[in-house]
Amino acid sequence: xxEIILETPRLVLVMWxxxxxxxxxxxxxxxxxxxxxxxxxxxxxxxxGERLQTWFDEQKRDGITKYKLxxxxxxxxxxxxxxxxxxRSGEYELGYSMCREAWGNGYATEIAAALAxxxxxxxxxxxxxxxxHPDNLASQRVLTKIGMQPRPPQTIDGIVCxxxxxxx
Numbered sequence: 001x002x003e004i005i006l007e008t009p010r011l012v013l014v015m016w017x018x019x020x021x022x023x024x025x026x027x028x029x030x031x032x033x034x035x036x037x038x039x040x041x042x043x044x045x046x047x048x049g050e051r052l053q054t055w056f057d058e059q060k061r062d063g064i065t066k067y068k069l070x071x072x073x074x075x076x077x078x079x080x081x082x083x084x085x086x087x088r089s090g091e092y093e094l095g096y097s098m099c100r101e102a103w104g105n106g107y108a109t110e111i112a113a114a115l116a117x118x119x120x121x122x123x124x125x126x127x128x129x130x131x132x133h134p135d136n137l138a139s140q141r142v143l144t145k146i147g148m149q150p151r152p153p154q155t156i157d158g159i160v161c162x163x164x165x166x167x168x
Contacts, residue, residue: 005067005082008114011107013067013081015059016052020068023077024048027099058084064124066095069111071102078102081111083119083128092119092128094143094166108139113146116166126168131161140164 002014016024025048043051058065066082081096094115096108112130119128131154132139140162144150148164155161 002068006111006114006118007072008110010072011078011111011114012070012072012075013111013115014070016055016068021045021049021052023068024052024080027077027079027097064092069096069098069107078107081108081115083115083124086129092125094119094128094130108142109145112142116146116148120168127165129163129165131156131163133159134162 002017005013005015007013022045025043025045028043028048055065055067062085064083064085066080066084068077069079069081070076071078077099079096079098079102083092083094085091086093094112096111096115098108116128119125129151130143130148132143143164146166148166151163151165153160154163
């Protein structure tokens with residue numbers, strides 16, 4: 001396993017490996033797992049590889065990215081989670097996506113809450129945001145459950161998205 005970025009009682013965040021495009025593609029291979037993402041269509045291996053490279057580039061440039069999320073007990077891949085620095089605003093953005101099989105286990109809430117604490121412990125900034133597709137009520141519940149507060153919506157790829165903020 002790669003160097004551990006963050007651990008929770010059930011989950012481990014690690015940096016991606018060079019051969020992980022297949023995992024990312026499997027994560028976003030169905031309409032269920034992509035309907036709330038830009039493009040709203042399943043990802044092919046090429047798109048997954050491009051996204052993987054983006055995460056390597058972000059980590060090198062910003063020291064932070066979206067990481068590979070594993071189940072602690074058996075090392076099974078359950079999704080991705082972390083932060084990105086938004087170029088257009090300079091704000092840090094929390095994001096996560098879980099494999100379909102991992103839904104309903106509280107993993108998103110567990111890793112989002114741990115990432116919020118980690119973010120402030122690392123003194124990355126005094127605040128971060130998150131946004132969701134307007135129909136993604138489950139993710140909106142996660143964000144409010146971890147203590148994020150609503151703020152004015154942002155338009156992302158032509159969609160007016162509910163936006164949330166957490167401050168130190």
